[in-house]
Amino acid sequence: MIAYCEVSAFTQTPGQGNRAGVVLEAGELTDAEMQALAAFLEAPETVFVTRMGGGLVRVRYFTPTQEIEFCGHATVALGLRLAQGGHWQGEPLELETLVGRVPLTLETEAGVPTRVWMEQRGLETRPVARELRRELAEALGLDERMIHRGLPLAAASSGLWSVFVPLLDTVILDGLDPDLPRIHALSDALGVTSVYAYAPMGVNRFAARDFAPAVGIPEDPVTGSAAGALLALLAEGGRLPVRGDRASGVVYQGHALGTPGEVEVEVTLAGQTVRDIRVGGCAALDREGYWDRKK
Known part of the structure; x- marks a missing residue:
């Protein structure tokens, strides 16, 4: 036993x-x-x-x-x-x-x-071809115009690869109607584990939903590794407030599934480069x- x-x-x-x-x-x-x-x-x-x-x-x-x-x-x-x-x-x-x-x-x-x-390994990023924006939006059940133009859309990893898709607000995020077979195909094509949609709630607070049918998870309730990569991606792009050499934030996830959770993230920077990522919960x-x- x-x-x-x-x-x-x-x-x-x-x-x-x-x-x-x-x-x-x-x-x-x-x-x-x-x-x-x-x-x-x-x-x-x-x-x-x-x-x-x-x-x-x-x-x-x-x-x-x-x-x-x-x-x-x-x-x-x-x-x-x-x-x-x-x-x-x-x-x-x-x-x-x-x-x-x-x-x-x-x-x-x-x-x-x-x-x-937990300390995650350093941030890695890959660009996503512009022509894939529409495909990603449609796979999430959206019009491309609902993608936030001021936040990064990119593949990133601090442990596992995801493609991060920014949305205009949490109402759009909550109303997603994902096409899981299409998300699976896009994940395979992009070499990522999941498609991670996120929306701003404040200067350093974000809501998120993570779809990972490529590894047998239709929607992951709360994803610590991806939250760390997201905040690091935002910090490196100058989208988070920085005090000294540190930026921090919170990702809220799981509400759409009725299982809300919170991931705390601290990012240490060396200039504009991410040096350390800490994820807590x-x-x-x-x-x-x-x-x-x-x-």
Whole structure:
């Protein structure tokens, strides 16, 4: 029997935010068993700890249909479970993932773990051909005129690649009618995991929706890795207020699915170049259980 838990990330309320499966003792599981357990849990992503010790935790991430390189909300969920289970008291800790090592920082209040911050790798960007603007808009169920001209439309990654599509306002964002097969095809053509639509709510606050049918997720409730890349993309383009060498903001996601969550992002700049990206959030335990690997 393999112990697992289900955790709501980027929220303090069970059942809200984004659900992640967490398996702390997966060292003896085969690839096929990890995939089977991820499919059994049906969470958008499940994180498996395959080795732990010496300030390093080796992990793998699976959607219900395939392995992926990294997942932000599952990382936050794992960090809180490690802290709540007594495996982590706030000392330096790194996750070893398929995208490299990801340092984690623990935030506490009165000695109680409350928030996990993860450092994402540096920002990478790719332009999106102008003629694809209409295709992306139509795939989201929109007219091209609803795309915001003052915010960046680009492919970007700080862990996983997404194409970021800015919209004029949150009313348009909430009313999207995505054509998932078309989004899947566009994602494959652009070499990205998802199409991430976003809209401004203030100078450093944004609402978002993330469609990832290419990896078996029609709509991801709250996406930490993409939120980090978005705020870094905006900071690098001069679209966020900067104090000293830092910009920060919040991304609100999940409202369209009835599971709202919040992702906090801090970006450190060296001139106009992004140097560091930190993504933080809370998490709440939903339930615990056991999976029979022999079935």
